[in-house]
Amino acid sequence: MADLTTDFLGIKSPNPFWLASAPPTDKEYNVRRAFEAGWGGVVWKTLGSDGPPVVNVNGPRYGVIHGADRRVLGLNNIELITDRPLDVNLAEITRVKKDYPDRALIVSLMVPCEEEAWKEVLPKVEATGADGIELNFGCPHGMSERGMGAAVGQVPEYIEMVTRWCKKYYSKPVIVKLTPNITDIRAPAEAAKRGGADAVSLINTINSIVSVDLDAMCPEPSIDGKGTHGGYCGPAVKPIAMSMVSEIARAPATAGFPISGIGGVTTWRDAAEYITLGCGNVQVCTAAMTYGFKVVQEMISGLSQWMDEKGHTSIQDFMGAAVPNTTDWQYLNLNYVAKASINQNDCISCGRCFAACEDTSHQAIAMSDDRKFSVVDAECVACNLCVEVCPVEGCITMVPQTAGSVDPRTGQTVDGSYANWTTHPNNPGACAAE
Amino acid sequence: MTSSMTPGIAANRLGQDELANNFADLHMPLQPHEVKVAADRCYFCHDAPCVTACPTDIDIPLFIRQISTGTPEAAAKTIFDMNILGGMCARVCPTEELCEQVCVREVAEGKPVEIGRLQRHATDTLMAQDAHPYKRAASTGKKIAIVGAGPAGLSCGHRLAMLGNEVMIYDANPKAGGLNEYGIAAYKSTNDFAQSEVDWLKSIGGITIENGQGLGRDIHLDQLASDFDAIFLSVGLSGVNALAIDGSEKDGVQDAVKFINDLRQSNDLATIPIGRNVVVIGGGMTAVDAAVQSKLLGAEQVTIAYRRGRDAMSASRYEQDLAASHGVKLLFNAQPNAVLGNGAATAVEFEYTAQNAGKLSGTGEMIQIAADQVFSAIGQTLNADVDLKLEGRKIAITGAGRTSRAGVWAGGDCASGGNDLTVTAVAEGRDAAMDIHETLMGAA
Ligand SMILES: Cc1cc2nc3c(=O)[nH]c(=O)nc-3n(C[C@H](O)[C@H](O)[C@H](O)COP(=O)(O)OP(=O)(O)OC[C@H]3O[C@@H](n4cnc5c(N)ncnc54)[C@H](O)[C@@H]3O)c2cc1C
Ligand SMILES: Cc1cc2nc3c(=O)[nH]c(=O)nc-3n(C[C@H](O)[C@H](O)[C@H](O)COP(=O)(O)O)c2cc1C
Ligand code: SF4
Ligand code: SF4
Ligand code: SF4
Numbered sequence: 001m002a003d004l005t006t007d008f009l010g011i012k013s014p015n016p017f018w019l020a021s022a023p024p025t026d027k028e029y030n031v032r033r034a035f036e037a038g039w040g041g042v043v044w045k046t047l048g049s050d051g052p053p054v055v056n057v058n059g060p061r062y063g064v065i066h067g068a069d070r071r072v073l074g075l076n077n078i079e080l081i082t083d084r085p086l087d088v089n090l091a092e093i094t095r096v097k098k099d100y101p102d103r104a105l106i107v108s109l110m111v112p113c114e115e116e117a118w119k120e121v122l123p124k125v126e127a128t129g130a131d132g133i134e135l136n137f138g139c140p141h142g143m144s145e146r147g148m149g150a151a152v153g154q155v156p157e158y159i160e161m162v163t164r165w166c167k168k169y170y171s172k173p174v175i176v177k178l179t180p181n182i183t184d185i186r187a188p189a190e191a192a193k194r195g196g197a198d199a200v201s202l203i204n205t206i207n208s209i210v211s212v213d214l215d216a217m218c219p220e221p222s223i224d225g226k227g228t229h230g231g232y233c234g235p236a237v238k239p240i241a242m243s244m245v246s247e248i249a250r251a252p253a254t255a256g257f258p259i260s261g262i263g264g265v266t267t268w269r270d271a272a273e274y275i276t277l278g279c280g281n282v283q284v285c286t287a288a289m290t291y292g293f294k295v296v297q298e299m300i301s302g303l304s305q306w307m308d309e310k311g312h313t314s315i316q317d318f319m320g321a322a323v324p325n326t327t328d329w330q331y332l333n334l335n336y337v338a339k340a341s342i343n344q345n346d347c348i349s350c351g352r353c354f355a356a357c358e359d360t361s362h363q364a365i366a367m368s369d370d371r372k373f374s375v376v377d378a379e380c381v382a383c384n385l386c387v388e389v390c391p392v393e394g395c396i397t398m399v400p401q402t403a404g405s406v407d408p409r410t411g412q413t414v415d416g417s418y419a420n421w422t423t424h425p426n427n428p429g430a431c432a433a434e
Numbered sequence: 435m436t437s438s439m440t441p442g443i444a445a446n447r448l449g450q451d452e453l454a455n456n457f458a459d460l461h462m463p464l465q466p467h468e469v470k471v472a473a474d475r476c477y478f479c480h481d482a483p484c485v486t487a488c489p490t491d492i493d494i495p496l497f498i499r500q501i502s503t504g505t506p507e508a509a510a511k512t513i514f515d516m517n518i519l520g521g522m523c524a525r526v527c528p529t530e531e532l533c534e535q536v537c538v539r540e541v542a543e544g545k546p547v548e549i550g551r552l553q554r555h556a557t558d559t560l561m562a563q564d565a566h567p568y569k570r571a572a573s574t575g576k577k578i579a580i581v582g583a584g585p586a587g588l589s590c591g592h593r594l595a596m597l598g599n600e601v602m603i604y605d606a607n608p609k610a611g612g613l614n615e616y617g618i619a620a621y622k623s624t625n626d627f628a629q630s631e632v633d634w635l636k637s638i639g640g641i642t643i644e645n646g647q648g649l650g651r652d653i654h655l656d657q658l659a660s661d662f663d664a665i666f667l668s669v670g671l672s673g674v675n676a677l678a679i680d681g682s683e684k685d686g687v688q689d690a691v692k693f694i695n696d697l698r699q700s701n702d703l704a705t706i707p708i709g710r711n712v713v714v715i716g717g718g719m720t721a722v723d724a725a726v727q728s729k730l731l732g733a734e735q736v737t738i739a740y741r742r743g744r745d746a747m748s749a750s751r752y753e754q755d756l757a758a759s760h761g762v763k764l765l766f767n768a769q770p771n772a773v774l775g776n777g778a779a780t781a782v783e784f785e786y787t788a789q790n791a792g793k794l795s796g797t798g799e800m801i802q803i804a805a806d807q808v809f810s811a812i813g814q815t816l817n818a819d820v821d822l823k824l825e826g827r828k829i830a831i832t833g834a835g836r837t838s839r840a841g842v843w844a845g846g847d848c849a850s851g852g853n854d855l856t857v858t859a860v861a862e863g864r865d866a867a868m869d870i871h872e873t874l875m876g877a878a
Contacts, residue, residue, distance in 0.1 A: 069475070267503040291478045298499045301508040346467065392467045 002307035004300065006040060006315050008280040009173040009198045009258055011131040013040035013104040016271060016315055017299050020262050020283035021046050021108035021134060021177075024293070026082065028092035032099075037293035038300060041104025043201075043283060046081035046136040047089050049111040049121060054080045054142075060221035063210035065236060072290045074236030076210040078221065078228060080142045081110050086124070093128040106175065110136040110148050113158060115165050122169040132173035135162060135197075137188070138204025140181050140231045150204070153179035156191035163195025175260060178202040178244075180237075185244040186251045193257055200248065201260035201283060203241040205231025234286035238264030242277055249278030249323045266295075268302025275315060276322035330421040337401040337414045338382040340364070340375045346395035347373060353386035353396060361385050378408040438734040442778075443686060443707045443806050447732025453703045456730035460621040460756075461525075464548070464555050472548045473502035475539060483536040484549060489853075489861045490517035494533060498552055510560030511567055513553055518592045518864070519585050521561055521631050522614050523857045524554035525622045528719075530752040532857070561630075566637040571598035576874045579604065579662040581649045581818075584612020585856045586668035586846025588635055589863030590870075595640035597871045602662070603641065606648035612670055614856065616695045619723040620703075621730070650819045659841060664870045667829065667837070667844040668863060671854075673817035677715065677810040681773030690714060690724035690811035697727055709807030712736045713782045715770050716811030717747040722754070724809045725762045736762045737803055741769040741787055742794065765803070769796060779808050816848055825850035835866035843870055 004015040018041035019025050019034055026045040034042055048054060056079055065074035082089060097105045107130045111117040125133060136143075137153030144151040152158045159176060166174045176192035178185060180203040189200050207229045211220045219227030241263025248254045261274030262283040271282045287295050312318050342353070342365075349371040357365040364379035365386060375386075387396045401407060403416030423430050436444045448456070464472060476498040484494045492513050500509035513520035529535070529550040540546035560567060576599045580587045583605035591601040609615050614628040636643065647653050649669060658665050674689045676682070686709065700706055708731040714721045717740035725738045738757060740747055743766050747754065754764060768784035775781065782805045785796040816827055823830040823838035828850045835843040845862030852858045 268505070269503060292480055294480075294496070295478070295499075297496055298503060298505075298508075301500060301511070302503050302505045305505045305508045348467075393470060394466070 002304045002312060003314050004040075004304055004307075006281050008104070008260065009132065009175070011041070011104045011106075011173060012102070013281070014102060015040035015296075015300055015303075016275065016281035017265075017296050018042060018104060018106075018260070018281055018283045019288060020285040021106075021136065022285040022289070023079070024285060024288045027084065027089075028096055031092075031096050031105075034288075034293050035096075035100050035103050038296045039103070039293065040281070041106065041131075043106040043108050043134050044089065044093055044130075046108040046110050047086055047121075047125075048081050048109075049117055050086045053083045053085055056080055056083050057223050059223040061230075063220045063230065065210055065234075072234060072286065074208075074210065074232055075234040075286045075289065076208045076221075076230040076232050077205070078141050078230040081136065086121075090124055090128055093130055097129045097131075104132075105130045106132045106134050108134045108136050108177070110143060113147055113152055113162060118162065118165040119169050122166065126170055126172070130172075132175060132198070133166065133170060134175040134177050134201060135166065136177050136204070137162075138177050138179035138181075138202075140179060140205055140207050141229060150179040150181055153177075153188060153204075154182050156187045159188050159191040160195035163192055163197045167196040173198040175199045175201050177204055177262075179204050180206050180240060180244060180263075185247055186254065189248045189257070190251070190253045193254055199258035199260060199280070200254075201262055202244055202248075203237065203263045205233045206237055206240065208232035233263065234290075235264040235266055238270060242274065245274060245279060246277045246323065246326045249320065250326060255323075265299075268299045268306060271299055271303055272306060272318070273322075275319050277326070278320040278323050280315070280319065332420060333418045334421060334424060335415040335417060335419045337407050338398040339377050339380045339401060340382060340384075340386050340396055341399045342373055342375055342386075342396050343394075344372070344374075346392050348392060348395075349373065350391060352389045352391065356385050356389045380409065438732045439710065441710055441806070443709045445707045446704050447708060448704070450704060453731070457620050457624070457703060459624050460619075461551055461554075463558060464551050469501060469506075469552065469555050472552055473498050476502075476547045477538060479538055483538065484533040484547075487536045488517075488533045489855070489858045490520075490523070490864070491861075492516045492520065492533075492553070494549055497556060498547065498549070501552055501556055506556045506559040507563070509552075509556035513557055514560075514567060516864075517857065517860050518589055518635060519614075519631065519856070519860045520553060521557040522585070522618075522623065522628065523860065524550050524557055525627070526614075526618050527857050528750050528752065528855070531750050561634055566634065568592075568596050568638050570596055570638060570640055573600075574598040574871075574875065576600065576663045577602065577661075578664045578666065578870060579658045580666045580668060581605075581653070581658075582612065582668035582670055582846070582848070583607075583610035583632070583643055583645075584668055584670050584846060584859060585614060586670075586848075586859035586863040587612070587666065588632065589860040590666045590668065590843075590845065590867045591641050591863075592635050592638060593864050593867035594871060595638050597867070599640065599871065599874075601641045603643045604647035604649070604653055605643065605645050606651070606672075608645050610643050610645065612668075616698055617691065617720075617723075618698075618856070619694070619727060620698055621727075655820055655839075655842070663841075663874055665842045666835070666863070666866055666870065667818070667820065667842065667848060668846040668859070669816070669818045670847045670859075671814035671816055671828075673815040674810075675813045675815060677770070677808075677812065679770050679772055681775065681779070682810075684773050684775050684779045685777060686775070686779035686806055687773055687808045687810070690716065690720050690809040691814065693724055693809055694720070694727065697731075703731065706731055708733050709805065710734045711804040712807045712809065713803055713805035714738045714809045714811055715782070716740065716809075716813070717742065717749060718811060718813070719749050719753060720814075721809075721811035722749045722757050722762075724811055726757055726760050728807070728809070729760045729762055733807075735804065737765055737805075738762055739765040739768045739770065739782070739784055739803070741767070743767055768801065769794075771800065773805075773808055774802065779805050781805050782808055814847070818848070834869035835862055836869070 006016040021043040025042040063076040143149035176197045261279035266287040478495045497509040497512040534546035537546035580603040611628040712728040714725045786799045829844040835845040843866040846859035
């Protein structure tokens with residue numbers, strides 16, 4: 001079995017699966033049970049300053065986008081940071097870390113944007129023996145209205161400033177958790193790095209309204225007839241998060257900067273994908289909230305099986321492996337030609353590929369009177385729509401056309417060489433090779 | 435050319451193609467798309483009822499999740515960790531009375547997650563790879579004798595070998611596997627699966643199987659006790675209850691287990707003689723298997739006659755329906771009175787029964803059913819003369835298979851308790867192995 005041990009910023013954990021700062025890591029009871037279930041680490045539910053804790057709403061906090069069979073695809077919440085007293089949390093953290101020295105325990109923090117506030121709280125956190133801190137610059141609701149969370153995370157200068165304070169008053173690793181509610185994720189990541197952060201983690205939740213009650217005329221979850229936007233997470237946000245991760249991994253200013261990947265990790269495969277895009281580990285919230293702590297067992301067995309199959313002996317072996325292949329559109333090979341192909345043995349004749357292609361794509365699927373569906377190569381642009389709407393996985397595949405063959409759509413011979421938009425004759429800005 | 439209509443008992447009632455078709459897998463392996471759809475239906479329930487209902491406590495939600503994330507091999511490990519004969523159990527478990535009966539989707543929609551077939555998909559995938567998935571622990575220097583190479587003995591032996599012990603399995607039959615090899619209906623275990631499973635299981639190492647060794651005949655308990663550190667008895671129920679009615683000595687009257695045994699060992703199903711009219715007496719899985727397989731061999735009329743009502747039948751409703759769907763007639767509340775015929779059976783006479791004050795008795799009304807062949811399936815019995823305390827007609831056990839004699843454990847059909855299922859035998863063998871190992875290690 002492959003070695004899943006992870007060293008992230010010098011913090012060791014038996015596997016790369018950490019629970020993200022959220023209800024699953026809200027208290028000692030949860031965290032102990034999470035460690036017993038096999039989680040490699042946790043980021044404790046975000047702590048605030050000493051004094052009266054925040055209060056949460058007493059009505060519904062969550063809304064969900066469901067897939068078929070009520071599968072949870074996206075989760076929206078309007079919960080705030082911890083509503084438990086600081087000293088209680090710190091005492092619990094101290095106890096848990098002592099009992100689980102081999103697991104990663106990170107303390108998430110969100111205090112006002114003043115040096116004094118950080119100077120006040122950080123020594124207390126240091127005293128718990130926790131392995132590091134994560135700065136919650138991401139919470140998109142409630143806390144941002146008070147000048148914290150996303151309100152800080154959207155201003156790179158603030159990120160840099162607060163990170164500096166943390167490095168000044170705290171000796172262990174500082175992770176900056178980024179909000180996705182921003183146009184260019186590279187700016188806050190660079191700011192964190194400039195401020196001396198040891199890593200970034202992303203994403204926190206995305207501003208969202210998941211549904212509207214059409215009788216009450218109120219967004220949901222509705223609290224006594226009113227609703228507000230919440231933070232969106234779960235499988236639905238994974239593509240957004242991975243794109244942001246890849247941008248940070250590719251940007252020259254932040255390339256190689258440690259990243260903890262968060263957003264929709266539900267299976268071993270999601271985790272492997274994040275790691276190939278440059279993450280040193282992953283954090284999970286919604287999957288645990290949907291299926292319970294036990295869900296980590298599949299992540300562990302699956303990742304380890306896949307690594308064995310691929311001959312990877314450690315996470316390091318494939319970390320960032322997909323980054324060099326993540327590029328800009330203009331560098332994609334325009335000489336590459338593929339055609340869809342339907343495996344008639346697997347086809348169940350539902351006609352979804354036909355409807356999709358005929359109505360909204362390139363009229364490249366033919367339907368016979370006896371419901372046989374086949375690809376018309378002379379029309380197929382290889383858009384992949386049919387592949388994705390087909391209910392049978394693997395029934396339609398994209399077949400690369402061999403160099404030298406003629407593409408019946410364009411009448412041109414498939415060229416085996418590489419040529420992209422930058423040199424394409426149709427590109428007004430193309431610089432012809434001289 | 436013979437056919438279903440040929441009178442008396444005859445071979446070759448059906449052609450080879452039809453026979454091959456009849457004896458193919460009862461449930462075909464799931465195809466990739468079916469696997470996806472079936473696995474997708476599992477809710478990953480907490481403290482799942484299906485797990486509680488599985489006698490071997492397989493973590494069903496976990497293995498199904500592992501299948502749906504594209505790692506059937508990891509799923510198979512989850513299964514084998516608890517049930518090393520998970521491959522056979524996936525084929526033979528009456529899931530409709532076990533895991534699938536209590537699946538929340540059975541309760542909610544009348545359509546359970548297809549646990550058994552998904553289990554088969556996972557185990558078949560891993561077993562098709564060459565490497566055995568388990569390694570043995572460092573040698574303990576302990577030697578354990580197991581008598582009976584059925585599911586209980588094999589499960590016990592594998593677990594003990596894995597824990598570092600040397601295992602010697604003796605079996606009276608020429609082949610290992612117990613009823614997996616000699617009893618289970620042919621359409622449940624196709625392609626010689628029982629033997630390939632034994633070979634696969636043995637490939638962990640540390641297990642020797644000696645066939646043709648009968649306890650009380652070639653080997654003896656006292657001798658084993660002095661040669662080995664512990665003994666596990668898993669001899670099953672290889673004796674049969676005799677049909678004690680007039681005419682039961684007539685030609686054509688046979689024990690159902692023997693008939694199935696011959697069928698399972700046959701290289702050419704066409705050569706098996708089968709009656710045009712077959713009557714099977716009994717109400718369990720053996721009766722159903724004998725009746726269905728008679729039909730599949732080409733018998734024209736097959737009747738299962740059971741002395742009590744449908745609800746009391748130990749074959750599940752699913753098994754009853756399986757029989758009915760093959761054209762087997764189910765006759766309830768009829769007890770056999772005599773086999774009729776001049777030298778060879780031609781009919782069985784039954785008397786209808788009724789419950790009177792909780793007691794079953796004949797009503798006096800008689801019925802005759804034509805029968806060239808009569809299979810008796812009225813229960814099996816312990817067939818090993820061992821000087822151990824019995825409970826009823828089985829070896830009395832306490833805890834994880836401890837018998838009345840120190841150092842001797844028992845499990846599977848031959849031991850008290852249990853429900854005479856393959857999966858239960860596997861669970862008992864595994865648990866006894868753990869207890870034997872812990873006992874020997876404690877004593878070391
Ligand atoms: C016809 C039939 C169909 C069945 N169908 C199903 C089914 O579909 N699903 C299901 O779950 N269960 C089924 N069962 C029940 C299931 O087969 C048994 O519960 C299971 O095989 C019990 O396992 P075991 O290891 O205890 O005994 P067995 O499988 O009976 O194995 C006992 C072994 O001990 C050996 N042995 C016996 N006496 C001696 C001796 N004196 N010395 C040495 N060796 C000896 C035998 O040769 C045999 O190999 C069926 C049973 C029968 C008879
Ligand atoms: C109910 C809820 C509360 C959360 N609270 C916090 C929080 O206190 N601090 C924080 O940094 N992130 C918080 N998050 C965000 C998660 O840590 C995580 O970044 C996000 O859910 C994306 O991961 P996922 O798709 O695995 O859920 C919360 C998320 C949810 C659903
Ligand atoms: S969508 Fe897939 S299954 Fe349906 S007709 Fe097209 S190829 Fe066949
Ligand atoms: S072993 Fe049998 S009862 Fe247990 S899960 Fe598998 S099929 Fe169900
Ligand atoms: S009860 Fe059914 S749905 Fe629930 S875990 Fe078991 S198989 Fe899955």
